[in-house]
Amino acid sequence: MVFTTATGCKDSVSGTITVYPKPAAAFTASPDICLGQAATITDQSQIPSGSISSWKWTFGDGSSATYNNGNVFTKNYSAHNTYNVKLVAISDNGCLSDTIAHTVNVHPEPVADFTLPAALCLPDANAVFTNASTVADNSSLSYRWNFGDGTAAATTPNPSHIYTAAGTYNVQLTATSAFGCVHDTTKVLDKFYDKPIASFSVEPDTLCQGTDNVFTDASTAPNSSITKWSWDFGDGSTATTRNPVKRYDAPGNYDVTLTVTNTAGCVSNVFTDQVIVYLQPVIDAGPSFTVTQGTLVQFRPAANDSSVLTFLWTPAGDLTNPAVLRPSLIAMQDQTYTLTATGQGNCTASDALTVTVLKPVNVPNAFSPNGDGINDTWTIPNLGDYPGATVEVYNRYGQRVFSSSGYGTPWNGTWNGKMLPLATYYYVIKLQNGFRPLTGHVTILR
Numbered sequence: 001m002v003f004t005t006a007t008g009c010k011d012s013v014s015g016t017i018t019v020y021p022k023p024a025a026a027f028t029a030s031p032d033i034c035l036g037q038a039a040t041i042t043d044q045s046q047i048p049s050g051s052i053s054s055w056k057w058t059f060g061d062g063s064s065a066t067y068n069n070g071n072v073f074t075k076n077y078s079a080h081n082t083y084n085v086k087l088v089a090i091s092d093n094g095c096l097s098d099t100i101a102h103t104v105n106v107h108p109e110p111v112a113d114f115t116l117p118a119a120l121c122l123p124d125a126n127a128v129f130t131n132a133s134t135v136a137d138n139s140s141l142s143y144r145w146n147f148g149d150g151t152a153a154a155t156t157p158n159p160s161h162i163y164t165a166a167g168t169y170n171v172q173l174t175a176t177s178a179f180g181c182v183h184d185t186t187k188v189l190d191k192f193y194d195k196p197i198a199s200f201s202v203e204p205d206t207l208c209q210g211t212d213n214v215f216t217d218a219s220t221a222p223n224s225s226i227t228k229w230s231w232d233f234g235d236g237s238t239a240t241t242r243n244p245v246k247r248y249d250a251p252g253n254y255d256v257t258l259t260v261t262n263t264a265g266c267v268s269n270v271f272t273d274q275v276i277v278y279l280q281p282v283i284d285a286g287p288s289f290t291v292t293q294g295t296l297v298q299f300r301p302a303a304n305d306s307s308v309l310t311f312l313w314t315p316a317g318d319l320t321n322p323a324v325l326r327p328s329l330i331a332m333q334d335q336t337y338t339l340t341a342t343g344q345g346n347c348t349a350s351d352a353l354t355v356t357v358l359k360p361v362n363v364p365n366a367f368s369p370n371g372d373g374i375n376d377t378w379t380i381p382n383l384g385d386y387p388g389a390t391v392e393v394y395n396r397y398g399q400r401v402f403s404s405s406g407y408g409t410p411w412n413g414t415w416n417g418k419m420l421p422l423a424t425y426y427y428v429i430k431l432q433n434g435f436r437p438l439t440g441h442v443t444i445l446r
Contacts (some may be wrong), residue, residue, distance in 0.1 A: 010120035023047040023089035024276035025097035029075075034104045034181035038074035039104045045097065045160060047087040053092040059331075060084040060104070080136060108136035108266060112175035112185040121266030122197045125163045129171070134314070139178040146172040148189070193264040196221040198271035200258050205273070208347035209280035213246045221262045228261035234275075251279040277344035279307050285339045285351035291331050293357045298328045301339055301351070306375075309341045331357050360386050363429065363438060368445040369413035377410035378442060384408070388432040393425050393442070402423065413444050420446055 002012040026044040033039050045052055059075055060083030067073070079084060083104045089097040094351040097206055111131040120127055133141055145154040147161045148169035154161070163169070167190070174184040199218040219226055231239040233246055234254035238364065248254065254275045260268045282304040289297050303309055306325055314337070316322035318329045325339075338352040359382040367375045384407060393402035393411065401415040413420055422444050429438040 004169075020050060020091065020093040020095050021048040022095035023052050023091050023097040025089040026085045027085075027087050027177060029085050029102045031103065031105050032107060033077075034107050034126075034177075034179065035077065035080045035109050038076050039085075039106075040072065041085065042072045043070035043087070045087070047089075047091055049122065051092045052089050052094045054090045055091065056088045058086045060086075061264040065432055068394045074085075075104075077104075077106045080106045082106075096355050107139070107158070107179040107181050108175060109181045110141055110175040110177050110183045112137040112173045112183045114171075114173050114185070116171070116187055116189050117191070119191045119193055119266065120163060120265035121187075121193055121197065121264065122166060123164065126160055127161045127163055127189065129158060129173075131157045131173070133173070133175040135175075135177050135338045137177075141178075142176045144174045146170075146174075147293055148172070161208060163189075163192070181348060182249065190262070193224050193262065194222040195266045196224070196260045196262045196268045198228055198258045198268040200256075200273065201270065202256065202273060202275055206276045206278070208278050208343075208345055209251050210224045211247060211249070211280075213275055215246065215256070215258075217258070218240045219258070219260045219268065221260070224262040224264055224266070226260045227263050230259045230261075237377050248275070248277040251277045253277075276345070278347045279305055279308060279343045279372070280347050281305075281341035281343050281349040283339060283341045283349050283351050285337070287352040288354040288356070289427055290356040290358060292435075293330045293332055293359050296328060297331050298354060299326050299337075299439070301325055301353075303341055305343075309343050310341075312340050314338050314340070329355075331355050333357055356385075357432070358382070358431075358435075361386070361429070361431065361438060363427070363440055363442070364446050367413065369419065370446050377412050379410045383429070386431045386433060386435070386438045391433075394427075395420075395423065395425055420444060421434070 002010055003009045024046050026046060028042045030039040043055060052070065053068065055067045055070060061077055083106065084101050085104055086101045086326045088099050088101050111134050115130040115132060117127050131143065135141055143155055143157055145159055148171050151164060152370050170186050170187045172184055172186040174182060176182050197220050201216045201218055203206040220229050229240055229242050231244055231376050233256050235248060254277065255272055256275055258271045284302045286302065291297060303325060311323060311325050313322040313327055314318055318335065319327040320329065334355065334357050336352055336354045338350055340348055340350045342348045361380060361382050363380055364378060364412060367378045369376050389405055389407060391404045392400055396398050400422060424441050425442045426441050427439065431438065
């Protein structure tokens with residue numbers, strides 16, 4: 001520097017300025033790590049001359065450090081997040097570098113979890129595992145399952161696996177995030193039960209329509225007990241009781257099935273047995289008949305299915321053919337005829353009708369009410385067979401001297417308690433039942 005006064009006097013002085021270079025800060029840091037892992041930080045700072053004497057670090061989580069060397073070191077984080085790591089390098093002359101920063105992404109570990117089946121049913125127990133794994137950043141997860149029985153691993157989220165024998169199996173699930181973060185969990189699977197065995201008996205297994213079947217459960221449940229019964233009777237009806245009673249409404253062959261469930265929820269295989277229900281004959285022998293002796297009678301019965309039934313009328317002697325449904329006969333005597341219908345399975349039904357034969361009424365034309373015990377009353381043979389018949393007797397003047405509804409007591413020739421004179425009288429007998437009245441005369445003799 002030169003200094004000049006106002007009068008022109010000068011003086012000068014000189015000095016030296018030294019300019020030191022500043023460091024160029026640089027470093028690398030693990031860009032992605034999993035929580036619980038350490039980030040590796042490697043210094044790469046440089047200086048043209050002199051040396052770097054200290055490194056001031058800030059780690060983005062509120063912590064910082066100053067090191068006096070550039071050695072590689074690691075940093076642990078306590079929470080998953082994105083952190084900015086910064087470095088300022090300081091030379092031995094106190095020169096500071098520019099601040100340089102790098103990002104470290106700390107990713108959360110997944111939480112591997114799953115639910116075991118509550119119970120497994122042997123043989124060939126199908127275990128279905130329900131995945132419940134989570135990861136805090138909702139990134140995608142991949143899985144690896146070890147079923148503990150030496151079989152190949154599975155990689156599906158919710159696998160199923162067949163166990164062929166009861167045992168204690170350590171089932172392990174390993175969950176890996178998209179950033180390679182890994183967590184595993186192991187659970188013990190030991191809830192094995194034998195599948196129950198369904199069985200039943202039925203009494204009777206062959207029967208006539210309208211008869212009850214009694215089904216008796218004979219199922220077994222090794223190392224457990226049965227709590228549920230499911231019956232299907234093959235006709236659209238079902239039951240859930242242990243020993244049901246069933247009545248079939250229609251004939252047929254019915255496959256009855258039973259499945260049972262034990263306390264562990266294991267369901268048996270289906271057990272099937274057959275019930276044969278035969279048609280129950282339903283018959284009506286038809287109307288009874290009241291006819292005169294010698295009349296041709298044609299029976300008029302009805303049956304529910306004449307094509308599959310056989311028939312037999314008893315007694316058979318008077319009938320044209322006792323083995324047909326509608327035989328005929330010449331009515332000669334009173335008789336009750338029974339029709340028996342027989343179907344498959346020896347199912348039978350019976351009904352009866354009565355044929356009442358009315359014999360001819362031969363009216364005597366005289367009687368002698370003289371007390372000698374011979375022909376003392378006007379006895380009319382066979383008239384008692386005609387229910388409701390009426391008898392009226394008139395004298396020659398048209399006066400009615402006798403009347404009777406039914407003829408339980410024959411006429412003794414009196415009127416109002418007095419003996420009628422010897423004479424000829426006229427009668428009208430109404431047989432009812434569709435018969436024409438009988439008329440004629442009768443004479444009282446002594």
